[in-house]
Amino acid sequence: MSAKFPLELDQVLVQRKGKVLLGPLDLSLKKNGVTIILGPNGSGKTTLLRAMHGIERINGGRITWAQEDPAKHAFVFQSPVVLRRTVAQNLAFPLQLLNVPRAETEAAVAHWLTRIGLSGKSETAATRLSGGERQKLAIARALIRKPDVLFLDEPCANLDGYATREIETILGETAEAGTRLVMATHDMGQARRLADDIVFMLNGKVHETGAAEAVIARPQTEELSAFLKGDIVV
Amino acid sequence: MIDILDGLKAAFWLVISFDAELWEISLRSLRVTLSALIIASLIAIPLGTYLAVQRFRYRRFAISLINALMGLPPVVIGLLVYIALSRSGPFGVLNLLFTPTAMIIAQVIIITPVIASIAHQAMRELWAEYHDLLISLNTTKWQRIVTLIRDGRRNLLTAALAGFGRAIGEVGAIMIVGGNIDHVTRVLTTAIALETGKGDFALALALGFVLIGIAIVVNLAIHTLSRTEREGRW
Ligand SMILES: Nc1ncnc2c1ncn2[C@@H]1O[C@H](COP(=O)(O)OP(=O)(O)OP(=O)(O)O)[C@@H](O)[C@H]1O
Ligand SMILES: [Mg+2]
Secondary structure, eight states: OOTTOOEEEEEEEEEETTEEEEEEEEEEEOSSSEEEEEOOTTSSHHHHHHHHHTOSOOSEEEEEESSOOGGGEEEEOSSOOOOSSBHHHHHHHHHHHTTOOHHHHHHHHHHHHHHTTOGGGTTSBGGGSOHHHHHHHHHHHHHTTOOSEEEEESTTTTOOHHHHHHHHHHHHHHHHTTOEEEEEOSOHHHHHHHOSEEEEEETTEEEEEEEHHHHHHSOSSHHHHHHHHTOOOO | OHHHHHHHHHHHHHHHTTOHHHHHHHHHHHHHHHHHHHHHHHHHHHHHHHHHHOOOTTHHHHHHHHHHHHTSOHHHHHHHHHHHHSTTSTTGGGOOTTSHHHHHHHHHHHHHHHHHHHHHHHHHHHHHHHHHHHHHTTOOHHHHHHHHHHHTHHHHHHHHHHHHHHHHTOOHHHHHHHTTOTTTTOOHHHHHHHHHHHTOHHHHHHHHHHHHHHHHHHHHHHHHHHHHHHTTOO
8 A cells, every 4th residue: 555645636737839738637546556547549648647757747737645755656658768788787777876785786686587587688788678578677677666656658568468468467466565556558458457447538638537347337428438349539 | 103112111111110200209199189088078978968968048059059169170279279378378378389288278179079069969869768767767967967978888989989080180280289399299190291291201101001090990999889889789
């Protein structure tokens, strides 16, 4: 359970070049569970996640954490950022920034290398990893600081079923261990498997939100029911 | 034709016999240029990186200024340094004119913009790649600069080598501020100009061989570095 939650968004607005990208929207994320953000391309999922993480400037409203501590946030980007270093050095990086003692860092790196199945590639240049391996690396690097909250922006886009399952296993264990997950996805199956809550975005606004089971079984809006059926929503 | 052949033979002999004068001039060239390179790199690399990472009011202006300085003819820089260091100039009291120090000053002014410009370009690309991650990990400005310099070190070395190549082959400015004094400020390029004028092709050619050798080594190094960079081996 994370002490940082609940997280309240109050009339949050993101504008760029005179165009409204997000909001104004209200949203409340409760203490526990996995929140899945759904919505068509361009609906504002990435912008919403970045705003919550505090890396997207907001032009109005406020975002209130129960407890503010930026070092306890982590983010996995839609296209994973990989440092031009070895796999092991990528994992060590967030801890080195915090001046964590060397022995502790090495132990954490070894732990995560095993966990993501890359022990054999610890000295490989991370830029040479496959898409799925990069994504696992990015997730492990985000988790190595033991964050209270992990934001993920479509971590399984472009991955095959096997890699997706591996990642979902790690995410499931992470949620189990008490890290709050907030994740955007296009994959309805994944939403069904992981979600406790669903936030459905459309045109920069929260179109519908609620507990996953209820929302999936009985969507209240036409757009969400079309989206769940796999129809094209415009 | 016979002259040139004889000259080539004599030159070859001078090189392989480690002729004292040739040796002295070559070493002075290296010493002056390496000193200039170190000073210029210490200014240009942090400057280029800072310009890539930090947004401030006159950033565009600073970048344009560097690019403009890069286009200044070295002879003109030599002339300006000469005026500044001449007895009646603002720095006349330092008595630096016609010393290796004066040549180093001129070279620093010539190559700092070159190195800064190439470094800035490379760092800007790397920053675009790393931006989201470094912001997300809540890094300090200093940590960002250090990370970029570390991971972009091959590109930075390439920038420095380009500066070195420019400095070691420069003749106009060096001639003006150094005066090409025997045993004091005579370097490869100025010696070649002088010996050619005197008709001593053997020494001129031998000096030319050394200069070409240095240029080849530098270019090979740049080539190798940029290839290891592209292929993600480090
Ligand atoms: N910096 C920016 N400047 C201008 N427009 C932007 C900027 N960033 C995003 N947008 C626009 O904001 C809208 C929402 O983008 P966002 O990336 O949040 O959507 P998304 O739901 O994540 O889409 P996808 O499913 O394709 O990832 C899009 O129309 C996008 O073009
Ligand atoms: Mg997105």
